[in-house]
Amino acid sequence: MPYVLMKAFEEVPARFDLWMHWLTLGRLRRIRREIAATVLPGARVLELGCGTGNLAILLAHKGVSVVTVDRSPEMVEFARANITVAEVTDLVELRRLNILEIEDVLLAHQFDRVISVLTFSEMSETEVDCALLQCRRLLRPEGELVIVDEVRLEVALLRSLVALIKFPLRLATYLVLQASDLKSSTLAKKILYYVIELPLMLLTFLVVPPPTAPLRDLSGRLSRAGFRVTMNRLFLGGTLGFVRAEAA
Numbered sequence: 486m487p488y489v490l491m492k493a494f495e496e497v498p499a500r501f502d503l504w505m506h507w508l509t510l511g512r513l514r515r516i517r518r519e520i521a522a523t524v525l526p527g528a529r530v531l532e533l534g535c536g537t538g539n540l541a542i543l544l545a546h547k548g549v550s551v552v553t554v555d556r557s558p559e560m561v562e563f564a565r566a567n568i569t570v571a572e573v574t575d576l577v578e579l580r581r582l583n584i585l586e587i588e589d590v591l592l593a594h595q596f597d598r599v600i601s602v603l604t605f606s607e608m609s610e611t612e613v614d615c616a617l618l619q620c621r622r623l624l625r626p627e628g629e630l631v632i633v634d635e636v637r638l639e640v641a642l643l644r645s646l647v648a649l650i651k652f653p654l655r656l657a658t659y660l661v662l663q664a665s666d667l668k669s670s671t672l673a674k675k676i677l678y679y680v681i682e683l684p685l686m687l688l689t690f691l692v693v694p695p696p697t698a699p700l701r702d703l704s705g706r707l708s709r710a711g712f713r714v715t716m717n718r719l720f721l722g723g724t725l726g727f728v729r730a731e732a733a
């Protein structure tokens with residue numbers, strides 16, 4: 486599963502949903518619908534990492550009241566437009582916010598459900614642990630946390646095989662994105678690109694860690710943050726996890 490391409494797609498919100506749909510072989514849409522189907526009208530939901538606003542809109546159409554946050558100004562702008570077109574601005578409160586700030590900013594709120602889809606894998610392990618504790622405190626005692634995300638494969642051999650596919654894919658995407666303006670450049674610029682910029686970029690690629698990392702030991706992390714896992718399903722060859730948890 487080339488989730489490593491995610492960051493590149495996020496830079497073009499208009500195409501993001503379509504890319505995600507194909508990359509997850511349609512699974513993501515089905516999971517979103519499944520999540521929405523289990524939330525009752527009138528419930529209060531906090532969504533972490535709204536992206537283009539799909540899930541928030543789906544929930545609002547069911548009469549669910551949603552506070553949704555995202556740190557990316559481009560995504561927030563795009564989601565705001567989508568939410569307006571869907572005519573659900575009265576039910577969706579959209580905030581440009583880092584997940585690590587939710588407890589401070591939303592202190593006065595209590596949610597029936599906190600939902601995060603493909604977002605925690607964009608955070609460091611320490612950040613995920615910190616965010617989980619905040620989720621726990623923002624949930625009502627009987628509330629539920631729902632996480633859908635890339636998870637680390639348990640079998641080492643499979644992990645190596647996936648890495649073998651991911652690495653060249655990530656490199657190819659990185660180079661294609663960097664060279665996107667090259668076609669229309671002058672010959673001098675092209676020479677400079679191949680002689681100086683390309684070797685430097687390759688070096689950067691090798692030293693900078695990938696923008697997304699599969700979640701490790703999600704059940705353990707949830708239990709340390711005060712949750713009890715009630716459902717843990719795997720999709721797409723074990724690379725995509727769908728977890729439900731409640732306060733322990």
Ligand SMILES: C[S@@+](CC[C@H](N)C(=O)[O-])C[C@H]1O[C@@H](n2cnc3c(N)ncnc32)[C@H](O)[C@@H]1O
Nearest residue numbers: 534535536555556557560583584602603604607
């Ligand atoms: C891969 S997208 C998924 C978007 C959406 N949940 C979906 O399923 O289509 C991840 C989103 O999380 C946001 N994000 C990542 N880390 C975040 C953080 N620490 N605080 C707020 N938003 C974050 C990104 O800006 C991006 O919009």
